[in-house]
Amino acid sequence: MRQSRQAALRAALGWDVRGDPTPGDEPRQDVRARGGGGADPRAEGRPPRRPRAVIGPGDQIFRTGARTAGMAVLATTGAVGLFLFIRAFLALRVEKFKFLTTQAWNPDIHRFGVAAILPGTVFIALVAVCLSTPLAVGTALFISEIAPPRVKQLLTSLVDLMFAIPSVVYGLWGLFFFQGHVIGVARWITTFFGWIPIFKVSGYNAHNPLGTASVLTASTFIAGLVVGLMIAPIQCSLMREVFSQAPAGEREGALALGATRWGMIRTVVLPFGKGGMIGATMLALGRALGETVAVYLIISPIFKLNIHILQHGAISVSSLIALRYSEASGFGLSALFAAGLALFALTLAINFGAATVISRSRSGAESDV
């Protein structure tokens, strides 16, 4: 905010705003301006003089090089979208808009679509975010506000470490360890809250002592929980970054006015970190949408829309790709690329949303407030 105000001010003064609004850059431009300083030119009624920075040949090369790197990154992103589209074109041309409404995946008879797969992906991601958000907010607040310095250091590294654990490890753990323990929870939910449609499990009767729990395995719920544990660390470390930037003056102000620690958190830290929290959650959502291996290992794929999240059977775009890519023919591959394109568009939209929310909020860059 401060930056944009400064930029606006500089634009209003007729200064060169091409150069750069990163903090700490403005004075350099001024220092290096030719014949800068002096009295306000407008006072004498002349048009404002435009000081210009002198850019030497070394800097010219440096800037061009840096800009090329930026362009290369941009080009990569563009190329990802472009190539996915080119490869998907064959399939999309056949299916057209039916691609968005068909609940099946049989490319060989030209009957395929993402109507079941995209919602399936979103369900898994939503379950994940529902678990990870409270966990991440709690841990982030604990680290930034409550933990003593030494514990803080330790926990920060622990969380960063968790972020780096390979997803295949989470998948294995979820499949062979976690699932067995969490089925009880699923059973409890469906027994007491089965009247809510999404928690209903057909084929499961709580009062039948011989009933098997296998209808509760390999579900959206379990995959979502494992993915939730996977994304919680990145969410937590982003939030912690934002919380720790909450201005010390305001914190002390709240405490000096007699707020308890929780009062201070509620009135200073959380409002300050709101944008960062939303942004972190959306980034985590994007990650959850794209998770491949952990989901693939846990779920048993179905291609019909299944809104009963506790019920056996689930699907996500990335696990579909992992499942089918090796045996697919030319057309089948094209169909998979179309699914990938849909996922790409969805995550890009979510991430753009996140980036916008973060950049608009007060959280973030202005750590020197």
Next chain:
Amino acid sequence: MTVTIVESRPSGVDATTTVVVRNIEDMPPAPPRRRVRATTGAREAVGGTVAGTSVALLLFGRIAPFSGLIGFIVVAYLASLAIYATLVSLTDDALAVRDRVVTVLLSTAAVLMGLALVCVIVFTMWSGRKALTHLNFYAQDLRKAGPRSGLNVGGIEHALVGTLWMISISMAITVPLGIACAVFLNEVGGRFARFVRTIVEAMVGLPSIIAGLFIFATYVLILHEHTGLAAALALSVDMLPIIIRSADVVLRLVPGTLREASAALGAPQWRTVRTVVLPTARSGLATAVILGMARGLGETAPVLLTAGYTTFMNKSPLHGPMVSLPLVAYELVKSGEPNLQARGYAAASVLLVLVLTLFVVARIIGGRGPGKLSKAQARRMQRRSTRDANRIISRYDAPAQAQGRSV
């Protein structure tokens, strides 16, 4: 004896500072200092936990037909929390009670997170313990290991070599490009840079399988070959945004005053970046690179699509399928044979150890903010500074002495 007391009193709009001179004997004696101590609430916490657990034991054992470990823990936790809140409310007001309860809840979240981490690590290592103890596991590939052959045959050497190749190639691509891009975002700036930054932030959340799919479309389908190079390229697409983002954050923390000082000494921008900005952020940049590397090491999905699968050692990244550690772990565990699964878990454990080691390294070189020095660095800096000071003094002294003699 008099003391000077400077009092500043905000009066009206501008604060005035008054200097009052008083005789210390006139001042009243200071009252004894009261010890301010925060109440820790440890007694209430212990009491609450004991009482809550007892309630849960009673409910599960005697009164209600409850069962299950998770249920027991949840009930015990809730009962403990309620009793703790009641105990605190005996001595404190509602605000304090809320504060305490929230503190407990937040701590619980942190404990759960840590528990999940420990659980994941211990489970993986425990499941792979049998294969980990065989030396051949690190020195052979899997070509002779059938589904039923014992753990004393076959290993993951080919995956280790593959991982090494893939990560080296992708680091060679992403580190220069990533840091150059981060420098662009921070030092050059402008509207285009802001656009690139938004794109990079969006790319951080790009599903890794999309990166794999991209290289699958541009490399594997065109050249009709799964290779280590393709996997390395896919990993690069996946790691690049992460490295850029963390490097960007680190560079943003470099104090602007340092840049200004450098510019004021007449350095052009590229010199400022080379001799001031990058060295200041060195430790942070190392952490950024290692974070990206850890991510790249652990990715399965892009490798799955691009590298193919083989049980043979392949030392060339340009030809033929090549496997990496996570891919081997994934394929072996999927197979369902107990011995192969044990090898899969062991491969995952090796991967974990590798990532953990990288992290420790990152903590040792990184972990400090920009411009903060380690003890050895500080000592070196001090020595250099002393030497400079002596040099300057001697230079100024010499003409002065010469002048002194001439007079």
